[in-house]
Amino acid sequence: MDRVSSRAIRVALLSFLVVLCAFGLAILRGSARAETQAADTPAGLADLNATDDPDDLAKYGRIEERIRTAAQRDGIAPPIVDAMIRIFADDIDLRRAAHPGDGFVVVTDDATPGSIAFASLTFNGLTVAFYRFATPGGDVGYFDRGGRSADKLLMRRPLRDGLLRSPFGMLRHPILGYTRMHTGVDWEAPLGSPIVAAGPGTIETAGWNGGNGETVRVRHDGGYATTYAHLARITDGLKPGMQVERGQVIGLVGSTGVSTGPHLHYEVLVNGRFVDPMRIRLPAQRVLEGTTLAAFTVQRTEADSTRGASFHPLFSAK
Numbered sequence: 215m216d217r218v219s220s221r222a223i224r225v226a227l228l229s230f231l232v233v234l235c236a237f238g239l240a241i242l243r244g245s246a247r248a249e250t251q252a253a254d255t256p257a258g259l260a261d262l263n264a265t266d267d268p269d270d271l272a273k274y275g276r277i278e279e280r281i282r283t284a285a286q287r288d289g290i291a292p293p294i295v296d297a298m299i300r301i302f303a304d305d306i307d308l309r310r311a312a313h314p315g316d317g318f319v320v321v322t323d324d325a326t327p328g329s330i331a332f333a334s335l336t337f338n339g340l341t342v343a344f345y346r347f348a349t350p351g352g353d354v355g356y357f358d359r360g361g362r363s364a365d366k367l368l369m370r371r372p373l374r375d376g377l378l379r380s381p382f383g384m385l386r387h388p389i390l391g392y393t394r395m396h397t398g399v400d401w402e403a404p405l406g407s408p409i410v411a412a413g414p415g416t417i418e419t420a421g422w423n424g425g426n427g428e429t430v431r432v433r434h435d436g437g438y439a440t441t442y443a444h445l446a447r448i449t450d451g452l453k454p455g456m457q458v459e460r461g462q463v464i465g466l467v468g469s470t471g472v473s474t475g476p477h478l479h480y481e482v483l484v485n486g487r488f489v490d491p492m493r494i495r496l497p498a499q500r501v502l503e504g505t506t507l508a509a510f511t512v513q514r515t516e517a518d519s520t521r522g523a524s525f526h527p528l529f530s531a532k
């Protein structure tokens with residue numbers, strides 16, 4: 215074989231490999247998207263959440279910022295606003311664009327100063343509402359009209375504060391330079407910020423995991439698992455097989471492994487497949503049943519009949 219044709223073969227082989235890799239990536243991307251959509255059922259808020267038009271963001275701002283501005287305008291105390299945002303945080307991605315017509319209702323509980331009895335949020339034509347309810351067992355929580363808890367099986371953001379730095383999906387790697395599938399979301403937070411288990415579960419792994427650095431994986435009910443990577447430190451004594459509660463501190467934010475700075479790389483898996491933690495439709499952590507549901511329904515109906523709703527629009531009429 216002469217030099218030219220052997221070179222031509224090498225070039226052809228290389229091109230073939232490049233095409234093969236691109237094809238593989240496309241499949242990876244397609245399956246990840248399909249999985250996200252499958253996990254999103256039933257259709258509802260997740261679909262509305264999916265509209266994240268950059269033009270809308272520039273024009274209308276983010277829902278959370280809009281809520282804070284409207285609350286300030288209408289004289290609602292910041293702690294009440296924080297409490298309200300916590301109630302909705304598991305259900306709606308409040309970082310998405312607000313729209314004209316969006317707004318909220320908040321009713322404080324006179325018997326328990328500073329606590330919210332009822333809150334509803336109208337977002338892109340859909341309203342979600344939650345009622346405070348104390349179960350016979352003494353647990354206090356927020357439930358929708360059907361008795362499903364506002365708290366979902368998993369938290370979308372397993373740390374108190376944190377800026378969403380990199381979303382889920384195809385991204386350009388900040389260090390390695392190439393495009394690849396980002397299998398989780400990155401929450402930027404100060405070094406040493408506590409990271410909590412997103413839901414109750416069992417520790418599957420806790421320790422060093424290559425480029426992910428110090429990593430914890432938790433297995434949850436219903437085929438869900440969560441991974442927390444680049445930790446500065448894993449909580450002392452955390453071992454595979456241990457049970458953890460929702461909100462239990464499992465480690466501290468760090469920059470171990472392949473990382474550009476302190477952040478939490480957070481992954482959610484459903485039956486072993488990566489899904490977008492910000493977009494999946496998560497099941498409620500708790501669903502009221504039987505006599506508890508009946509008691510809740512009585513209280514909710516009473517609250518509905520006595521409440522004078524005062525709607526706070528996110529955009530003032532001009």
Ligand SMILES: [Zn+2]
Pocket residue numbers: 380396398399400478479480
């Ligand atoms: Zn990441």
